[in-house]
Amino acid sequence: MTAETRNWVAIGALSDIPREGARVVKTSAGCIAVFRTVNDEVYALDDRCPHKGGPLSQGIVHGTSVTCPLHNWVFDLATGLAQGADNGKVPVTTAKIENGTILLAADDLARRTAA
Amino acid sequence: MSKQKLVIVGNGMAPGRMLEYLLEKDKEAYEVTIFNAEPRVNYNRLMLSPVLSGEKTYEDIITHGDDWYAEHGITLHKSARVSNIDRTSKTVTSENGVTATYDKLVIATGSNPFIIPLPGKDLDGVLTYRDLDDVDKMLAAAERGGRAVVIGGGLLGLEAAAGLKMQGMEVTVLHLMPTLMERQLDPAAGHLLEEEFKRRGIDVRTKANSHEIVDDGNGNVKAIRLDDGAEIEAGIIVMAVGIRPSTGLAKSIGLDVNRGILVTDDMRTSDTDIFALGECVEHQGACYGLVAPLYEMAEVIADNLLEGSSGYAGSVTATKLKVTGVDLYSAGDFAEGEDREEIVLRDAAAGVYKRLVLKDDKIIGAVLYGETSDGPWFFDLLKKGTDVSEMRETLIFGQAYQGSAPLDPMAAVAALPDDAEICGCNGVCKGKIVTTIREKDLNSLDDVRAHTKASASCGTCSGLVEQLMQVTLGDAYNPAAVTPMCGCTPLGHDEVRRLIKSKELKTIPSVMQELEWTTSGGCAKCRPALNYYLVSDWPDEYADDYQSRFINERVHANIQKDGTYSVVPRMWGGMTSSKELRAIADVVDKFDIPAVKCTGGQRIDMLGIKKEDLPAVWEDLGKAGFVSGQAYAKGLRTVKTCVGSDWCRFGTQDSTGLGIKLEKFMWGSWTPAKLKLAVSGCPRNCSEATCKDIGVVCVDSGFEIHYAGAAGLDIKGTEVLGLVKTEKEVLEHVVALTQMYREQGWYLERIYKWAKRVGYDEIRQQIMEDHDRRKAYFERFVFSQKFAQVDPWSERVSGKDKHEFNPMAVFTREAAE
Ligand code: SRM
Ligand SMILES: Cc1cc2nc3c(=O)[nH]c(=O)nc-3n(C[C@H](O)[C@H](O)[C@H](O)COP(=O)(O)OP(=O)(O)OC[C@H]3O[C@@H](n4cnc5c(N)ncnc54)[C@H](O)[C@@H]3O)c2cc1C
Ligand code: SF4
Ligand code: FES
Numbered sequence: 012m013t014a015e016t017r018n019w020v021a022i023g024a025l026s027d028i029p030r031e032g033a034r035v036v037k038t039s040a041g042c043i044a045v046f047r048t049v050n051d052e053v054y055a056l057d058d059r060c061p062h063k064g065g066p067l068s069q070g071i072v073h074g075t076s077v078t079c080p081l082h083n084w085v086f087d088l089a090t091g092l093a094q095g096a097d098n099g100k101v102p103v104t105t106a107k108i109e110n111g112t113i114l115l116a117a118d119d120l121a122r123r124t125a126a
Numbered sequence: 127m128s129k130q131k132l133v134i135v136g137n138g139m140a141p142g143r144m145l146e147y148l149l150e151k152d153k154e155a156y157e158v159t160i161f162n163a164e165p166r167v168n169y170n171r172l173m174l175s176p177v178l179s180g181e182k183t184y185e186d187i188i189t190h191g192d193d194w195y196a197e198h199g200i201t202l203h204k205s206a207r208v209s210n211i212d213r214t215s216k217t218v219t220s221e222n223g224v225t226a227t228y229d230k231l232v233i234a235t236g237s238n239p240f241i242i243p244l245p246g247k248d249l250d251g252v253l254t255y256r257d258l259d260d261v262d263k264m265l266a267a268a269e270r271g272g273r274a275v276v277i278g279g280g281l282l283g284l285e286a287a288a289g290l291k292m293q294g295m296e297v298t299v300l301h302l303m304p305t306l307m308e309r310q311l312d313p314a315a316g317h318l319l320e321e322e323f324k325r326r327g328i329d330v331r332t333k334a335n336s337h338e339i340v341d342d343g344n345g346n347v348k349a350i351r352l353d354d355g356a357e358i359e360a361g362i363i364v365m366a367v368g369i370r371p372s373t374g375l376a377k378s379i380g381l382d383v384n385r386g387i388l389v390t391d392d393m394r395t396s397d398t399d400i401f402a403l404g405e406c407v408e409h410q411g412a413c414y415g416l417v418a419p420l421y422e423m424a425e426v427i428a429d430n431l432l433e434g435s436s437g438y439a440g441s442v443t444a445t446k447l448k449v450t451g452v453d454l455y456s457a458g459d460f461a462e463g464e465d466r467e468e469i470v471l472r473d474a475a476a477g478v479y480k481r482l483v484l485k486d487d488k489i490i491g492a493v494l495y496g497e498t499s500d501g502p503w504f505f506d507l508l509k510k511g512t513d514v515s516e517m518r519e520t521l522i523f524g525q526a527y528q529g530s531a532p533l534d535p536m537a538a539v540a541a542l543p544d545d546a547e548i549c550g551c552n553g554v555c556k557g558k559i560v561t562t563i564r565e566k567d568l569n570s571l572d573d574v575r576a577h578t579k580a581s582a583s584c585g586t587c588s589g590l591v592e593q594l595m596q597v598t599l600g601d602a603y604n605p606a607a608v609t610p611m612c613g614c615t616p617l618g619h620d621e622v623r624r625l626i627k628s629k630e631l632k633t634i635p636s637v638m639q640e641l642e643w644t645t646s647g648g649c650a651k652c653r654p655a656l657n658y659y660l661v662s663d664w665p666d667e668y669a670d671d672y673q674s675r676f677i678n679e680r681v682h683a684n685i686q687k688d689g690t691y692s693v694v695p696r697m698w699g700g701m702t703s704s705k706e707l708r709a710i711a712d713v714v715d716k717f718d719i720p721a722v723k724c725t726g727g728q729r730i731d732m733l734g735i736k737k738e739d740l741p742a743v744w745e746d747l748g749k750a751g752f753v754s755g756q757a758y759a760k761g762l763r764t765v766k767t768c769v770g771s772d773w774c775r776f777g778t779q780d781s782t783g784l785g786i787k788l789e790k791f792m793w794g795s796w797t798p799a800k801l802k803l804a805v806s807g808c809p810r811n812c813s814e815a816t817c818k819d820i821g822v823v824c825v826d827s828g829f830e831i832h833y834a835g836a837a838g839l840d841i842k843g844t845e846v847l848g849l850v851k852t853e854k855e856v857l858e859h860v861v862a863l864t865q866m867y868r869e870q871g872w873y874l875e876r877i878y879k880w881a882k883r884v885g886y887d888e889i890r891q892q893i894m895e896d897h898d899r900r901k902a903y904f905e906r907f908v909f910s911q912k913f914a915q916v917d918p919w920s921e922r923v924s925g926k927d928k929h930e931f932n933p934m935a936v937f938t939r940e941a942a943e
Pocket of ligand 1: 686692731764836837838839
């Protein structure tokens with residue numbers, strides 16, 4: 012499915028999330044952390060660190076990365092990949108902003124539910 | 127499939143390294159349990175001598191701290207000597223009753239110091255030199271002063287002697303052979319070394335055969351008597367005459383043991399599920415007493431634990447002596463012989479002696495004294511068996527003289543081949559260091575150490591590594607540079623703090639802009655540090671940046687491993703009441719809080735609270751008068767007290783009341799790291815004031831103020847700041863000290879580390895003697911409290927940071943489809 016034909020689900024306004032912060036979206040397949048960077052980009056990752064399950068939404072957001080609050084692994088928000096010496100990947104849900112509203116890709120959400 | 131279980135007996139240098147290799151290759155393969163007879167984590171045993179001489183502290187030489195084990199999910203049983211292994215049920219049991227099952231077992235029990243069976247060997251004051259406890263005993267003896275006699279003029283004996291001398295003791299070294307370190311040095315170098323030790327005021331006696339240790343009548347050492355009848359008075363005797371592989375355990379379970387535990391090339395013992403590693407091993411007839419070979423074994427085992435098929439082929443070793451100011455290097459075989467030639471260089475004025483032993487145009491032995499920078503180069507030629515006939519004329523002058531023109535030291539390093547070994551302990555060659563510096567963009571020695579291990583063990587090649595950094599990075603490398611705050615800036619904490627003040631920087635973006643941060647938004651290390659510096663320096667102007675605070679300080683509760691939170695309300699000075707207890711009980715029931723616990727800080731912790739419930743929990747607690755206990759803050763935590771003169775028959779002052787006053791005055795303040803206080807009513811010290819960040823011990827004549835204690839990762843008794851007469855003075859001094867620390871401390875630096883860096887005399891002078899300065903500190907603290915003493919819980923109950931506690935959206939499956 013290409014980006015143009017995807018379906019999107021609105022989850023709230025950009026202003027609901029503080030800059031360099033995150034909020035949680037609860038789904039039946041676990042929480043998603045939605046991040047807002049200092050430049051107002053948004054990214055969404057599963058709210059579960061591949062290391063020991065730390066809630067990434069509670070980490071410190073810096074640049075386009077987040078540091079897990081439990082043991083300081085750092086993840087790239089765009090790819091979900093662990094940085095530096097650590098290895099791991101957090102599932103990504105595609106996110107975008109339209110007219111100040113944050114949208115998540117429905118097929119990504121569906122895939123999570125199915126998995 | 128559940129993970130395989132790996133059990134390790136002994137937590138010395140060899141298994142420490144093996145785990146690093148193993149984790150690097152596969153973090154998930156094993157569930158690891160370690161038993162260690164020593165009551166501590168893994169530290170760099172080679173560095174005990176600098177700890178003894180006072181040039182380093184224990185904390186400087188820790189290799190893997192408690193955090194490391196926690197982070198990797200490794201269970202470490204400290205003070206747990208393994209006494210039994212059952213090979214049928216595959217279990218290991220320690221003397222203190224801990225049992226663990228293994229799929230694979232590694233025995234790494236190291237070696238035991240050899241004790242000469244002299245009469246009197248069991249007296250108090252007869253010591254060995256193997257672990258930190260030995261060093262502590264020597265340091266305690268040094269504090270009493272007097273003479274130490276060291277038996278053994280080998281590597282360990284001489285390092286012990288030099289260290290004890292630096293600690294102010296009179297020292298005699300007794301050595302059985304005619305020259306010192308005869309196994310590593312030829313007589314000429316041994317002689318030079320002896321002269322150097324004598325110059326330092328150490329009494330060296332060679333050909334000295336000990337006869338008996340003399341009892342003072344109370345079971346303590348009084349003196350040592352030699353075979354020739356001479357008697358030397360001594361407070362302690364350190365036996366450093368050699369080591370024996372520690373094989374008792376292996377033998378008792380029927381493994382094949384000779385001098386050491388016998389292993390094949392794959393490092394397995396006679397039981398295929400049991401490996402042996404380190405000094406306890408015997409491989410092809412050789413036992414080793416230096417780390418380089420052990421690290422090679424470690425790598426082989428790590429690979430074989432992961433179904434690899436590595437083999438260990440034995441090692442050639444080189445020795446260096448780590449006594450500051452003595453340069454000595456030796457490798458190979460340097461006995462004289464018909465078929466051997468030698469090249470010798472002596473420069474008496476410079477105190478230099480170098481000797482190379484050649485056989486068939488190859489170097490087979492090298493002894494360098496006074497100037498050792500060519501040691502690794504000679505060792506490299508030796509190991510490779512290079513034919514040196516072409517450079518024979520200039521060989522002894524070193525690498526710089528090879529080729530046409532003499533090279534300067536830097537050019538010599540640049541000219542080294544990529545496979546030249548730089549760090550002997552860790553077997554790291556030049557090429558690996560240079561590529562790692564380039565690939566990982568490293569610019570401090572610490573980073574290079576962390577990534578390559580070069581100079582991470584005995585440290586004697588640090589200079590060479592720094593030269594390599596210089597060669598690789600050019601002007602970008604400044605060896606005198608301080609350790610940077612983090613990867614986002616080359617500046618250290620001190621410089622950043624100074625520039626924040628002098629350039630009047632008042633926001634995080636402006637600090638990053640002005641000080642030329644190299645990342646766009648900083649990282650999780652520098653952001654909280656900068657936020658603290660700004661809070662501390664501009665209390666009235668700076669708007670606290672919550673997004674730069676660690677989660678606990680953002681939501682004012684402690685995050686737990688499962689993502690729930692714990693809540694600890696203040697109980698001033700540890701006092702509580704029926705009303706408070708009832709309110710806590712009600713909250714626990716109402717929110718179904720799974721665990722309630724008395725903390726080590728004299729108050730109550732409610733654990734396992736869902737994040738969304740936090741504001742409601744606080745609201746109820748707030749109604750009963752509770753405020754946050756800030757159990758999460760880099761700020762004032764607890765003030766522990768004892769019952770004091772109100773109740774206790776020994777109490778000299780109202781310690782409870784004073785503790786409460788201090789807590790009420792200081793709560794809410796942010797500090798570089800957490801700050802814990804205690805007040806005891808008398809020197810019996812029931813509130814443990816003498817291991818706190820700041821402690822007060824009440825005495826009849828007033829109040830003794832203590833500070834810089836530690837009782838967490840490190841244990842350290844406090845320093846005494848001084849004695850004051852009134853409670854009011856206590857408050858002023860304690861607060862002024864805290865403010866001085868707030869203004870100077872580096873983020874996450876506890877008060878005892880700061881004090882050590884700044885100097886106890888300096889602090890005492892500024893707080894106890896310079897009255898104007900103390901008053902100024904006090905006033906600055908009082909000013910900043912105007913902005914800090916706001917209960918974060920009630921703020922959040924009133925709606926602040928609501929977004930932190932509620933999900934943004936809740937999805938059912940239908941919405942997603
Ligand atoms: C709750 C408590 C244990 C208990 O059940 O008794 C506790 C719990 C934690 N301690 Fe502690 N410490 C507690 C008393 C202590 C004490 C004893 C004391 O205060 O008298 C010490 C030794 C003294 C000291 O402060 O060094 C102590 C030394 C540590 C350390 C080592 C600090 C160090 O620099 O050496 C850490 C790790 C750190 O801070 O990096 C730590 C870290 C922690 C953390 C915050 C671990 C973490 O980062 O998540 C734990 C939080 C649990 C929670 O959510 O409640 N805790 N911790 C105690 C709370 C006291 C309070 O009322 O506020
Ligand atoms: C002061 C000093 C200076 C040194 N300097 C150098 C140097 O400059 N260069 C160099 O290459 N080498 C040096 N060495 C030697 C080097 O430290 C050792 O070769 C190395 O530490 C051996 O490592 P290991 O893991 O085999 O044993 P160790 O590091 O000795 O560790 C063995 C551990 O096992 C524990 N243990 C023993 N039995 C049991 C049991 N039954 N159950 C549980 N635990 C047990 C012991 O308590 C100990 O902690 C020095 C040694 C000392 C003491
Ligand atoms: S409460 Fe303290 S001692 Fe206990 S596990 Fe946590 S950090 Fe360690
Ligand atoms: S759970 Fe995220 S770093 Fe450990």
